[in-house]
Amino acid sequence: MDAFTEHLQFKPKLEQKGVDTRITLDIVRLAQRRVYTAAILVAGDRDLAEPVRVARDEGCPVFLAVPEGGGLAPELRQLVDxxxxxxxxxxxxxxxxx
Incomplete structure (x- = not known):
């Protein structure tokens, strides 16, 4: 679990640089290492479509939690479970x- 949580430091700022990149790397690397059996993302960005595709190809179902009023990219919607x-x-x- 440490491998999963090491990048999950909450920073209450309006701007966080590199977050999408870290999320992408975690989704892909941890799925390939079978660290998790399912992913739950609180997001809607199109940028996450490819890592979601990789995770699903690795056999990990992906669930998406979208805040009300938040955007949801159609590409991402089609990929998640x-x-x-x-x-x-x-x-x-x-x-x-x-």
């Missing part, structure tokens, strides 16, 4: 933000 829409309150509860 399931999409769940979550409310802002649901996100706050999930991450224990008050």
């Amino acid at each position: 399931e999409v769940v829409h979550i409310s802002k309150l649901g996100l706050e509860d999930l991450f224990e933000i008050s």
Whole structure:
């Protein structure tokens, strides 16, 4: 699990550089090493389509949690196993933000 969580430091800033790249690398590398059996992404970016494709090719189902009002790229929607829409309150509860 340490391999999965090492890049998950929450930074409450308006700008985070390199986050998509780190997420992409984690999705692909960890799927190839069979570190996880399923991925849950809170995202909707088209940039994540290719890593999602690789993870699924490696046998890892990918579920997408999209915040209400958030964008969802059609390319990404077609690749994931399931999409769940979550409310802002649901996100706050999930991450224990008050």
